[in-house]
Amino acid sequence: MPNRTKEPFIRIIKRDSMPFAKRVLVRVLAILASLLVSAVFIFIITRSNPADVYRSLVDGAIGTGRRTWNTLRDTSILLATALAITPAFKMRFWNIGAEGQILVGGIATAAIMRYWGNSVHPLVMFAAMVIVSVLAGLVWGIIPAFFKAHWNTNETLFTLMMNYIAIQLTAFFSIVWEAKKGSGTIGTINQKTQAGWISTGFLPDIFGKFNYSINVIIILALTIAMFIYLTYTKHGYEISVVGQSENTARYAGIHVKTVILRTMALSGAICGFTGFLLVSGSSHTISTNTAGGRGFTAIIVSWLAKFNPFIMILISFFLVFMGNGATQIASEFQLNESASEVITGIILFFILGSEFFINFKPVFRRNGKESAA
Amino acid sequence: MKVLKNAAAVAAALALCAAMGVCAAEPVDPADLKVGVIYVGDDNEGYSLSHMKGVDGMQEALGLSDDQVIEKFNIPEDESCYDAAVDLAEQGCQLIFATSFGHEDYLIQVASEYPDVQFCHATGYQAASSELENMHNYFTSIYEARYVSGVVAGMKLAEQIAAGVPTDANYDADGNLKIGYVGAYSYAEVISGYTSFFLGIRSVVPNVVMEVKYTGSWADQALEKETAEALIADGCFLVGQHADTTGAAAACEAGKTWHVGYNVGMLDVAPNYDLTSSTNNWAPYYTYAAECVVAGEPIDVDWCKGHSEGAVAITDLGQSVAEGTAEKVEETWAAIDDGSLHVFDTSTWTVGGETITTTASDDLADVFYGVEHISEDGSYFMESAVGSAPAFSFVIDGITELNQVY
Numbered sequence: 001m002p003n004r005t006k007e008p009f010i011r012i013i014k015r016d017s018m019p020f021a022k023r024v025l026v027r028v029l030a031i032l033a034s035l036l037v038s039a040v041f042i043f044i045i046t047r048s049n050p051a052d053v054y055r056s057l058v059d060g061a062i063g064t065g066r067r068t069w070n071t072l073r074d075t076s077i078l079l080a081t082a083l084a085i086t087p088a089f090k091m092r093f094w095n096i097g098a099e100g101q102i103l104v105g106g107i108a109t110a111a112i113m114r115y116w117g118n119s120v121h122p123l124v125m126f127a128a129m130v131i132v133s134v135l136a137g138l139v140w141g142i143i144p145a146f147f148k149a150h151w152n153t154n155e156t157l158f159t160l161m162m163n164y165i166a167i168q169l170t171a172f173f174s175i176v177w178e179a180k181k182g183s184g185t186i187g188t189i190n191q192k193t194q195a196g197w198i199s200t201g202f203l204p205d206i207f208g209k210f211n212y213s214i215n216v217i218i219i220l221a222l223t224i225a226m227f228i229y230l231t232y233t234k235h236g237y238e239i240s241v242v243g244q245s246e247n248t249a250r251y252a253g254i255h256v257k258t259v260i261l262r263t264m265a266l267s268g269a270i271c272g273f274t275g276f277l278l279v280s281g282s283s284h285t286i287s288t289n290t291a292g293g294r295g296f297t298a299i300i301v302s303w304l305a306k307f308n309p310f311i312m313i314l315i316s317f318f319l320v321f322m323g324n325g326a327t328q329i330a331s332e333f334q335l336n337e338s339a340s341e342v343i344t345g346i347i348l349f350f351i352l353g354s355e356f357f358i359n360f361k362p363v364f365r366r367n368g369k370e371s372a373a
Numbered sequence: 374m375k376v377l378k379n380a381a382a383v384a385a386a387l388a389l390c391a392a393m394g395v396c397a398a399e400p401v402d403p404a405d406l407k408v409g410v411i412y413v414g415d416d417n418e419g420y421s422l423s424h425m426k427g428v429d430g431m432q433e434a435l436g437l438s439d440d441q442v443i444e445k446f447n448i449p450e451d452e453s454c455y456d457a458a459v460d461l462a463e464q465g466c467q468l469i470f471a472t473s474f475g476h477e478d479y480l481i482q483v484a485s486e487y488p489d490v491q492f493c494h495a496t497g498y499q500a501a502s503s504e505l506e507n508m509h510n511y512f513t514s515i516y517e518a519r520y521v522s523g524v525v526a527g528m529k530l531a532e533q534i535a536a537g538v539p540t541d542a543n544y545d546a547d548g549n550l551k552i553g554y555v556g557a558y559s560y561a562e563v564i565s566g567y568t569s570f571f572l573g574i575r576s577v578v579p580n581v582v583m584e585v586k587y588t589g590s591w592a593d594q595a596l597e598k599e600t601a602e603a604l605i606a607d608g609c610f611l612v613g614q615h616a617d618t619t620g621a622a623a624a625c626e627a628g629k630t631w632h633v634g635y636n637v638g639m640l641d642v643a644p645n646y647d648l649t650s651s652t653n654n655w656a657p658y659y660t661y662a663a664e665c666v667v668a669g670e671p672i673d674v675d676w677c678k679g680h681s682e683g684a685v686a687i688t689d690l691g692q693s694v695a696e697g698t699a700e701k702v703e704e705t706w707a708a709i710d711d712g713s714l715h716v717f718d719t720s721t722w723t724v725g726g727e728t729i730t731t732t733a734s735d736d737l738a739d740v741f742y743g744v745e746h747i748s749e750d751g752s753y754f755m756e757s758a759v760g761s762a763p764a765f766s767f768v769i770d771g772i773t774e775l776n777q778v779y
Contacts, residue, residue, distance in 0.1 A: 064463045066459055066460070066463050067460065067463070070456055179478065180498070180560075184475075184558070185450050185451075185474075185475040187475070187477070187478035188478035188479065188481075188482055191478060191481065191482065210459075210486065282452070283451070283452040284452070284482075285451065285452060285478070287450075287451045289449055289451050289453075290451070290452075330446075331443070331444070331445050331446075334444070
């Protein structure tokens with residue numbers, strides 16, 4: 001009897017496992033439900049037909065050639081960031097400093113573009129940009145790893161604080177390099193000469209005049225490389241062992257400190273490289289908005305994909321598709337930009353919720369008998 | 374024969390275009406016109422609101438329907454402006470406006486990619502140097518309105534001094550009455566603004582000095598209020614401002630200090646202490662540019678018009694203005710309109726005790742790039758004559774900058 005009275009009305013228990021088809025079904029249903037709730041939200045504030053609103057969403061993401069390229073560009077950058085943080089997260093090293101690691105890589109790239117833009121051979125310049133951006137990101141990533149490996153400092157706080165330093169550095173350089181005294185913005189770097197811009201002009205005209213095909217191809221290659229690294233190499237194996245249990249790793253003779261340092265160096269380096277792709281390949285400028293919160297969104301991408309690089313492609317595409325589409329909704333229906341954030345928020349809420357119900361199930365108390373819902 | 378005649382006409386037209394160096398685009402039927410606008414903010418913020426009103430005015434003047442005007446709000450001064458402008462061009466806009474200073478580089482980039490679309494950028498300075506025929510800058514001669522709002526303030530100060538209201542704390546060691554100014558950033562647009570305001574005051578009350586304090590933000594209600602409070606605590610008897618919120622007005626009402634605003638009338642926030650605001654009216658420009666596109670005529674590379682064209686004004690006078698202010702305002706406007714009064718008359722201000730006779734000298738090269746802004750007879754600084762954006766960047770005698778924020 002005392003046992004019975006203590007039993008709560010709802011208990012959450014872990015599911016054993018769910019068949020693959022059912023898991024897919026739950027996720028699809030979650031997305032449909034989120035679209036439905038967003039439709040209600042949109043209807044309440046615009047009084048427009050939700051079907052029109054969804055047409056405008058698709059139109060905003062892939063409605064024209066340029067919009068499709070913008071969506072692909074943003075997808076690939078988000079994907080690159082997710083790839084960058086994945087090794088660290090798989091090792092249970094909470095690198096929430098991707099934002100800062102991207103920015104320092106971007107600053108390094110911008111510096112080369114500004115100072116060497118018109119004086120050195122493009123090949124030398126691109127090599128220099130890649131090297132310095134990778135190094136900058138690497139240093140930014142390895143500092144918290146060093147403290148973690150040696151003194152077990154909290155890497156979440158450490159990487160977070162490194163973000164603020166990087167943002168302030170960017171603000172500092174925005175003034176050092178400002179286009180016009182007092183403006184506080186750098187503007188487009190090398191606008192007239194386009195020196196240091198990743199140009200797709202030499203490609204045959206298969207993708208149209210303006211495209212980001214080089215960014216996309218590089219990042220696809222990176223995706224495959226990351227998959228191989230995590231799945232088939234000794235490093236990848238060590239990362240997952242350290243992630244499961246540091247003691248087991250030690251027992252198995254893995255040098256945990258080295259793995260932490262090496263993995264964060266890699267994570268930071270890829271973030272720095274992403275900063276290079278952002279500045280040289282698409283933005284051609286740097287500001288405190290350049291990383292644009294991708295360092296944080298990438299965490300969601302990486303986790304939802306359960307660290308599988310190929311699933312990350314789908315998830316980053318979906319998030320960017322919804323984000324760009326929502327911006328179009330905001331513009332077409334004269335809504336504030338925040339409306340698009342609300343819609344993205346609703347969708348993320350449902351996706352994360354579906355993951356919860358795939359892994360757990362609520363159990364209701366009923367007349368002393370248990371029944372799973 | 375007819376074909377031949379047409380061909381000849383076309384050839385002649387092309388030759389004419391080539392000779393003029395400017396080739397006007399084809400006229401556009403107003404029913405087919407599509408206009409895109411990129412705002413840095415939205416209707417919650419005075420600066421963007423004044424542009425939105427201007428665009429509404431243009432839409433009405435040309436009789437455009439709502440779907441012929443595509444507006445993008447809250448576009449920051451970074452590469453998102455590039456995406457926004459490309460998107461507007463892709464949607465078929467023949468005319469695209471961007472309203473904030475930092476949008477310019479991105480707009481130039483898009484202008485070079487879409488040569489058939491006209492791009493107009495407010496407050497910028499690079500249209501002429503970009504050498505793109507479809508890139509244009511525009512601004513208003515807001516300094517005229519600032520000067521007149523300064524005259525309104527000066528009238529009030531004169532009345533108060535005559536009544537013996539200011540206390541010792543309101544005067545500096547040399548017996549000058551102290552006033553304050555809340556600015557956004559330390560650059561030409563703001564400097565030109567407070568200088569014209571100050572000169573307007575000094576045209577009525579000669580013995581005033583002004584302290585300027587910058588906030589480092591265009592729109593930060595709390596910070597603007599705090600900055601105004603600091604100036605009031607320092608003994609400033611009146612506070613003027615150049616930022617986008619009503620923070621300073623609220624501080625002045627609470628601190629029983631006279632106030633002059635910007636962009637919008639602020640009487641609802643400071644009913645007892647607000648005198649007036651200087652304000653832009655963007656509708657004349659937006660209408661002009663849209664009419665140019667409809668007629669297939671080129672748009673001015675640099676457009677800057679003032680009160681005579683209806684592009685600047687001051688808002689309704691507050692209840693507490695001094696007697697005779699309305700008449701004095703009319704008189705000043707008339708003098709500005711007919712050109713007999715120049716706001717930056719070099720005989721009314723000095724820098725380090727010296728009268729400025731040229732801006733093209735070597736020691737000013739890093740500010741004015743060797744460009745001459747002083748009129749040929751040396752009598753005044755020709756604000757916004759060389760480019761549409763404000764250029765006046767001297768801190769003149771009588772004005773003290775308490776800080777500098779870029």
